[in-house]
Amino acid sequence: MVYGFRLPGILKGMKMIKIAVCDDEPYIRSYLAALIRRQGTETEITEYASPDALLRHGTEYDLLFLDIEWKYNSCTDTPIPPSGISGMDLARQIRASEGPQPLIVFVTGYESYIYDAFDVDAFQYLLKPIDEARFTEIFRRAADRITEKGTHPLKKLVIQYAGTSKILPTDEISYIESQGHKVILHLKDTTLEYYAKLGDLEQELQGQFCRIHKGILVNLNYVEEYSRTTVSLTGGIALNLSKYKYDGFVRAHLQFIRNSP
Numbered sequence: 001m002v003y004g005f006r007l008p009g010i011l012k013g014m015k016m017i018k019i020a021v022c023d024d025e026p027y028i029r030s031y032l033a034a035l036i037r038r039q040g041t042e043t044e045i046t047e048y049a050s051p052d053a054l055l056r057h058g059t060e061y062d063l064l065f066l067d068i069e070w071k072y073n074s075c076t077d078t079p080i081p082p083s084g085i086s087g088m089d090l091a092r093q094i095r096a097s098e099g100p101q102p103l104i105v106f107v108t109g110y111e112s113y114i115y116d117a118f119d120v121d122a123f124q125y126l127l128k129p130i131d132e133a134r135f136t137e138i139f140r141r142a143a144d145r146i147t148e149k150g151t152h153p154l155k156k157l158v159i160q161y162a163g164t165s166k167i168l169p170t171d172e173i174s175y176i177e178s179q180g181h182k183v184i185l186h187l188k189d190t191t192l193e194y195y196a197k198l199g200d201l202e203q204e205l206q207g208q209f210c211r212i213h214k215g216i217l218v219n220l221n222y223v224e225e226y227s228r229t230t231v232s233l234t235g236g237i238a239l240n241l242s243k244y245k246y247d248g249f250v251r252a253h254l255q256f257i258r259n260s261p
Helices: 026-037 051-057 087-096 111-119 132-151 198-204 246-259
Strands: 002-005 017-022 043-048 063-067 103-108 124-127 156-161 164-169 173-179 182-187 191-195 209-213 216-219 223-226 230-233 237-240
Touching (some): 017 026, 017 051, 017 132, 063 132, 103 111, 103 132, 124 132, 173 237, 198 216, 209 246, 216 230
Parallel strands (some): 103 124
Antiparallel strands (some): 002 043, 156 164
């Protein structure tokens, strides 16, 4: 099933977000689609009953709501294998491809699957039964990320690595830490270490990155939550927040949110 949702006036001209909802339970698909329509964002939603159907369709999406597991045997509490690939298999295929990479939000009834989700760089996860407030927050952040990518030139960092000049989109860096005379860039799937000064990077990347500790810069786009002592990033990473950096971090984070689309 494919249907679009548009709001007149204020959203005209904004990027339409193409969304796929993939779940074998018709009620869950309908409920997720209804929640999406309530968010007041211009979207095109396609529903799929299986990962195979989504894969066969071949359409590129900005955002996927993807069921990890399928029906369970109520007696043994074990998964009944689907006729084709699983949601996790589909996510791995997407991440291994060279095409556009959508944000993936996994939908699951079992918390044990959450850690698997981060192996394929899932943006977030939703536990069944789906909490509407959590859905709204996750959708807002996903829409902001997608819209920002579509309306702003992607910032890039040029580094000297292994005798070559390497160009990295800054949006791929979750945080940077200083180690002696080197810095370590923490990317989605790996790390890169090279000679540089954290202070120079702080100046170059100001606005998107903020120093939260003497030796750590975080990408504000990855901040999920924070307390007075800790900053938690997407993917379950928790970093120490210096009490001397707290006020500056809060101001920078609020400014970043205000400037986001």
